[in-house]
Amino acid sequence: MTLRFTTTTLDATIPLAVSGQIDASNAAEFRLAITDALEHGTHLVIDLTAVDFLASAGVSVLYDFVDRDPRLVVRPGSIIGRILTIASLDDYLSPQAT
Amino acid sequence: MRGVLAAVLTAGDGRRIGLVQLSDRYAGDFTADDEAVLQQLAEMACAVVQNLQLLHRQTGVALTLQRSILGPTVLPPGFAVHYSPALGALEVGGDWYDVLTLPDGSYGVVIGDVVDHGLPAAAVMGQLRSAARALLAEGHGPARVLTALDAFAELIPGARCATVFCAIVDDAAGTVHYSSAGHPWAIIDDGRKHVLLTEAQSAPLAVRRTVHRRQAQAALPPGSTLLAYTDGLVERRGEIVDVGIGRAADALARHRDASPAQLAHLLADQLIDADHDDDDAFLIYRQPSGSTRPLSMTIPADTGQLTELRATLRSWLRAGRVSPAGTDELLAAAVEIVTNAIEHGSAGQPDHTVSIAADIRPDQVTVTVRDQGRWRGRHPAAGRGRGLLIAETLVDELAIDATDAGTAVQLTKSTAP
Numbered sequence: 001m002t003l004r005f006t007t008t009t010l011d012a013t014i015p016l017a018v019s020g021q022i023d024a025s026n027a028a029e030f031r032l033a034i035t036d037a038l039e040h041g042t043h044l045v046i047d048l049t050a051v052d053f054l055a056s057a058g059v060s061v062l063y064d065f066v067d068r069d070p071r072l073v074v075r076p077g078s079i080i081g082r083i084l085t086i087a088s089l090d091d092y093l094s095p096q097a098t
Numbered sequence: 099m100r101g102v103l104a105a106v107l108t109a110g111d112g113r114r115i116g117l118v119q120l121s122d123r124y125a126g127d128f129t130a131d132d133e134a135v136l137q138q139l140a141e142m143a144c145a146v147v148q149n150l151q152l153l154h155r156q157t158g159v160a161l162t163l164q165r166s167i168l169g170p171t172v173l174p175p176g177f178a179v180h181y182s183p184a185l186g187a188l189e190v191g192g193d194w195y196d197v198l199t200l201p202d203g204s205y206g207v208v209i210g211d212v213v214d215h216g217l218p219a220a221a222v223m224g225q226l227r228s229a230a231r232a233l234l235a236e237g238h239g240p241a242r243v244l245t246a247l248d249a250f251a252e253l254i255p256g257a258r259c260a261t262v263f264c265a266i267v268d269d270a271a272g273t274v275h276y277s278s279a280g281h282p283w284a285i286i287d288d289g290r291k292h293v294l295l296t297e298a299q300s301a302p303l304a305v306r307r308t309v310h311r312r313q314a315q316a317a318l319p320p321g322s323t324l325l326a327y328t329d330g331l332v333e334r335r336g337e338i339v340d341v342g343i344g345r346a347a348d349a350l351a352r353h354r355d356a357s358p359a360q361l362a363h364l365l366a367d368q369l370i371d372a373d374h375d376d377d378d379a380f381l382i383y384r385q386p387s388g389s390t391r392p393l394s395m396t397i398p399a400d401t402g403q404l405t406e407l408r409a410t411l412r413s414w415l416r417a418g419r420v421s422p423a424g425t426d427e428l429l430a431a432a433v434e435i436v437t438n439a440i441e442h443g444s445a446g447q448p449d450h451t452v453s454i455a456a457d458i459r460p461d462q463v464t465v466t467v468r469d470q471g472r473w474r475g476r477h478p479a480a481g482r483g484r485g486l487l488i489a490e491t492l493v494d495e496l497a498i499d500a501t502d503a504g505t506a507v508q509l510t511k512s513t514a515p
Contacts, residue, residue, distance in 0.1 A: 021405065021408070023401065023404045023405075023433060023437065024401040024404065024437045024440070024441065025401035025402050025404050025405070053408065053429070053430070053433075054430075055404075055430070055433050055434060055437060055485070056434055056437075056484045056485035056488050057437065057485075059484055059488075060484065079423075079426040079427065079430060082427075082492075083430060083488055086487060086488050086491045086492075087484055087487070087488065
């Protein structure tokens with residue numbers, strides 16, 4: 001399973017674009033990418049629009065960073081948005097996704 | 099010089115490629131004359147061996163090149179093909195077929211026929227096949243593919259007047275979208291009657307300045323069979339082609355119980371004229387019948403298995419006509435349960451296994467996950483509790499059967515729209 005990450009630094013905002021499928025086999029990679037990104041700024045935006053599968057293992061990683069108040073971007077109407085809602089992370093979803 | 103006489107076979111570049119050895123002369127010892135004769139013999143043998151080696155290499159190269167321009171030999175489920183070039187040394191001809199799985203899970207299908215046969219036709223065929231494949235992979239529909247092929251064919255001497263049938267088979271929707279550039283009509287046998295795909299016929303490639311490529315749609319009901327072919331399947335001397343097409347349609351109706359692979363053999367045996375000395379190619383696709391076979395698999399308790407499991411389940415659900423949204427939800431739920439079984443039920447021991455069984459009834463899908471571990475109850479704070487919550491929310495029913503021997507979790511989801 002390959003996960004891809006792209007980080008672009010704009011002022012203090014760190015957009016982290018993720019693509020691929022996140023499950024228990026690569027959640028650690030996902031955690032590492034977020035940790036890396038946080039070294040470049042403070043305001044974390046995680047773009048999950050190109051993620052086509054998100055298991056609870058990935059949700060747990062996101063939970064580890066809620067104190068950084070991340071913005072999560074998902075494709076409107078996608079299963080990823082539903083899973084984040086079920087897991088009560090909908091407060092962090094970017095407004096356009098709802 | 100006694101007993102044994104030997105000469106090394108030395109190639110022009112100094113490589114030693116063999117040895118000729120003589121022993122036990124009939125009378126007396128080997129002489130200098132014998133040695134001279136052997137030396138000559140060795141040189142001649144060396145030349146022959148080198149020529150053979152060269153021929154082997156060239157044949158290998160030729161075969162590899164030929165196979166590279168032919169259609170795929172590993173086909174998606176439901177497909178079967180027959181391919182036989184005109185008699186001769188070549189393994190390819192001017193006919194071709196192609197099948198590729200498109201990003202949305204539907205299939206691009208092409209069958210074509212370049213004028214003439216033999217090596218020149220095969221070279222043109224290879225280019226047209228690659229071009230059509232690239233166009234389909236780019237997401238173009240059949241009519242667009244043929245329009246673009248027109249422009250491409252104008253650039254290739256020998257491609258003019260080639261005929262091509264191009265289609266997109268959408269197994270989930272049960273439809274085929276097609277367009278034909280002067281190619282004989284494809285046939286669908288729907289289980290009761292046959293339908294000829296005649297609605298989107300236009301001129302062969304690159305024969306006119308501008309051709310409007312039409313596109314039409316036909317239904318592929320459950321269990322129906324699509325047959326696309328080149329003329330060798332339906333043509334016989336002294337007979338109009340309609341007779342041959344009728345014969346092919348009758349054969350499809352006669353062999354509805356045959357698998358696609360069996361059907362390909364039967365059609366080749368029954369329909370291709372033994373005297374026919376040209377390329378033959380045809381392609382069969384069988385739409386899954388309504389009753390999808392239950393799925394049953396056992397995987398090592400290793401999260402590295404999840405990707406493949408997801409792919410297998412996804413294509414099975416697709417074949418069973420579960421909606422894309424329903425498929426996403428069931429997959430997410432099933433992966434949570436399987437992950438739980440891998441990480442907790444099997445205590446992460448890779449020699450443990452997890453088995454997954456899935457079944458589609460008319461109105462619901464069930465997925466059952468079994469492991470050899472003990473159910474540990476739920477811990478809402480932990481990730482596992484969250485996974486269970488996700489699974490529970492996404493399906494209609496989640497049942498847990500925990501015994502000392504292991505745990506079974508069954509997910510049930512309605513497939514009603």
